[in-house]
Amino acid sequence: FHGGNRYEIFFERFAEEIVLNRxxxxxxxxxxxxxxxxxxxxxxxxxxxxxxxxxxxWD
Structure with missing residues (x-):
């Protein structure tokens, strides 16, 4: 948030694939x-x- 109605959004690749080995x-x-x-x-x-x-x- 930069104030007013100005925001900055970041995107990044977390992983190509997530494999869970049994x-x-x-x-x-x-x-x-x-x-x-x-x-x-x-x-x-x-x-x-x-x-x-x-x-x-939350109230």
């Missing part, structure tokens, strides 16, 4: 989940004020 499914899920979290963290650090609310949003 013999190591839990480890594969952990790996891909961590990769996703790492990308979210990257963008949250770029603009931290865009990722939280200071008012009772």
């Amino acid at each position: 013999n190591r499914r839990a480890e594969d899920i952990q790996y891909w989940t961590q990769r996703y979290v790492d990308r979210l963290e990257h963008y949250a650090r770029l603009a931290p004020y865009n990722w939280f609310n200071f008012y009772p949003f």
Whole structure:
């Protein structure tokens, strides 16, 4: 968010394909989940004020 009605949107390829191996499914899920979290963290650090609310949003 740049103020007013100005936004910037980022797109990136996360993976060509995600394959979960039956013999190591839990480890594969952990790996891909961590990769996703790492990308979210990257963008949250770029603009931290865009990722939280200071008012009772859910009330």
